[in-house]
Amino acid sequence: MAFDNTIKLNTVAPTTPKKPAMQTLANIVLWSLFGINLSLLIIGFNQPIDWNFDPFISITNFTILIWTTVTFFSAIVSSYATNYLTGFTYHSAFMIRCLGFTFSVMLLVMANHILLVILSWLLMGVFMSQLIGVNKKWGEAREASKFTLRYFLTGTGFLSVGLLIPAFYTGVFTITKLTALISEIPLFITLISAMCIIGAAVVQSAMYPFHRWLLSAMTAPTPASALMHAGFVNGAGILLALFATFLFASNTLHILFIIGGLTAIIAQFTKLLQVNVKQKLACSTIAQMGFMIMQCGLGFFNAAVVHLILHGFYKAYLFLSSGEEVGQTKPQQPIHLRIQPLQAFAVLLFGVLGAVLFALWTGKGTKLDSGIFLTLIVAITVGQATYNIVKEKSLSVVQKSILMPVLFMAGIGIYALMYLGVTQLMADLPMIAQPLPLSWVQLVFGIVFLLGFFLMKLGIYQKFPWLYVKLLNISQPYKRSVLMYKSK
Known part of the structure; x- marks a missing residue:
């Protein structure tokens, strides 16, 4: 008589938890x-x-x-x-x-x-x-x-x-x-x-x-x-x-x-x-x-x-x-990059062009009022985006030359369209777009804001341990x- 030595297990297929x-x-x-x-x-x-x-x-x-x-x-x-x-x-x-x-x-x-x-x-x-x-x-x-x-x-x-x-x-x-x-x-x-x-x-x-x-x-x-x-x-x-x-x-x-x-x-x-x-x-x-x-x-x-x-x-x-970013990120030494003169020129050029196009398409920033600061914010945003592209090592010079103007025109165009569209939809609200006359408060703080922005981008704050500790706390x-x- 032959005996079957195989052990048979009662297995249960895993079930997917029922969604509520x-x-x-x-x-x-x-x-x-x-x-x-x-x-x-x-x-x-x-x-x-x-x-x-x-x-x-x-x-x-x-x-x-x-x-x-x-x-x-x-x-x-x-x-x-x-x-x-x-x-x-x-x-x-x-x-x-x-x-x-x-x-x-x-x-x-x-x-x-x-x-x-x-x-x-x-x-x-x-x-x-x-x-x-x-x-x-x-x-x-x-x-x-x-x-x-x-x-x-x-x-x-x-x-x-x-x-x-x-x-x-x-x-x-x-x-x-x-x-x-x-x-x-x-x-x-x-x-x-x-x-x-x-x-x-x-x-x-x-x-x-x-x-x-x-x-x-x-x-x-x-x-x-x-x-x-x-x-x-x-x-x-x-x-x-x-x-x-x-x-x-x-x-x-x-x-x-x-x-x-x-x-x-x-x-x-x-x-x-x-x-x-x-x-x-x-x-x-x-x-x-x-x-x-x-x-x-x-x-x-x-x-x-x-x-x-x-x-x-x-x-x-x-x-x-x-979660995906955490899964794909590996510890690495900080990379200290210096922006080259040509790259700095590209950042400045696209930042200014972004502000000019936004002013022309929306009519904001063309007068000496608080609208100038609105276009300044647009210029900083465009400049930041340009900076991220020119510092990207995985892109070639040709790719950067194509990518920058394409993203520039698309970004400014979409933002201007949204600005005009939202302005129309908010027309029923009083005083939703009333530029203020320029004041010394705006000018002084605008300078402080720009100085702070460049101190951050240039990493100068790292040379002051007390400031680093204060910011960390x-x-x-x-x-x-x-x-x-x-x-x-």
């Missing part, structure tokens, strides 16, 4: 909303939308523009999370908070009643803090959630004071009527209101010294980080655009210009000191929000909205691809959000 029903529902809802909003946005170019449901809701072209933007980012993040968070215990909780955040932003831009504006601002902060700490088993995430919530509540407090004081004074509680009465409100009330609105904006956009909450929020899952950097911190630009009349009436735009400029320079410095990919991206976001606040301080709220939309696309992509997250507690 909430994930599928969220994807359907978000992509459907994006499709509807995009259709309305296209219609709005020819037939301006103005739906009023007094005293609570007002839907305009600007409302549809922000709805289209936020639903697109949310839909992308939701789709990405389908695979990224598969098997994650709090997958459904993440999607519920994602939907809640999306609807709170949509409520903010359609709210006409002061109380609805405050409520939506509060809900945005609550949902974002919950997204940051969605992993309840991770002690550091819980600490980061509580830490960021304190900042968001502070911002809501500023906004509440800033809106309720003029509302109670005038007895008017709608944005449209309150802005129409701005000339009848005493200056001291307008000033207090504007400063509080600025306070709410700088807290949420992580301006210095309120930047630490964003650096501490890296415990959030990558999809949540993408949504936060593409949608949440950009909310400050929306708020400032809605209440631009308060800022003009109180003459507080210079404050925004200085705060934004200082933050942009400091954050660019601190970005160079980071070794963590997400912390680099956080510092980059703070710097970009500084540029956005600067544009508001120049009187160009339409440019700030263009900036926040473009930044949303760029930063969402960087966060969602951050101020770019650290809240200590309890960095591996301080064991997960429970």
Whole structure:
């Protein structure tokens, strides 16, 4: 009798974790909303939308523009999370908070009643803090959630004071009527209101010294980080655009210009000191929000909205691809490169041409007003892009010669088109593109800004150890959000 010595094992094929029903529902809802909003946005170019449901809701072209933007980012993040968070215990909780955040932003831009504006601002902060700490088993995430919530509540407090004081004074509680009465409100009330609105904006956009909450929020899952950097911190630009009349009436735009400029320079410095990919991206976001606040301080709220939309696309992509960057990055010695005279000439040439073309195509920067600084920002951006190309060793001289003018024309053309398109969609808002007369504050700070930018690019700051240590210290997250507690 023959015996079979083969051992037979009962094997079970691995099964793919079942995706929660909430994930599928969220994807359907978000992509459907994006499709509807995009259709309305296209219609709005020819037939301006103005739906009023007094005293609570007002839907305009600007409302549809922000709805289209936020639903697109949310839909992308939701789709990405389908695979990224598969098997994650709090997958459904993440999607519920994602939907809640999306609807709170949509409520903010359609709210006409002061109380609805405050409520939506509060809900945005609550949902974002919950997204940051969605992993309840991770002690550091819980600490980061509580830490960021304190900042968001502070911002809501500023906004509440800033809106309720003029509302109670005038007895008017709608944005449209309150802005129409701005000339009848005493200056001291307008000033207090504007400063509080600025306070709410700088807290949420992580301006210095309120930047630490964003650096501490890296415990959030990558999809949540993408949504936060593409949608949440950009909310400050929306708020400032809605209440631009308060800022003009109180003459507080210079404050925004200085705060934004200082933050942009400091954050660019601190970005160079980071070794963590997400912390680099956080510092980059703070710097970009500084540029956005600067544009508001120049009187160009339409440019700030263009900036926040473009930044949303760029930063969402960087966060969602951050895992791939970590996987492909290898430790290496820093490369000290020196720019050659011909390369410096190319950077200067394309930077100037970019500013000139933007001025010609948009009409901004052709007069002696604050529009000059807007074209200066364009010149710096184009120059930075040109610098990155000329310093790229993997490209030949021929490739660089072709790539630079192609990207130059395409980039400036797309930006100019977006600027003009957003300006048209925001036409229903008062004072969204009002250049200011040149002042000594703008000129002095403009020089300081340029000096800081070149000190950063030339690496001169590295020769001052005290400055290096100071920048490193101020770019650290809240200590309890960095591996301080064991997960429970």
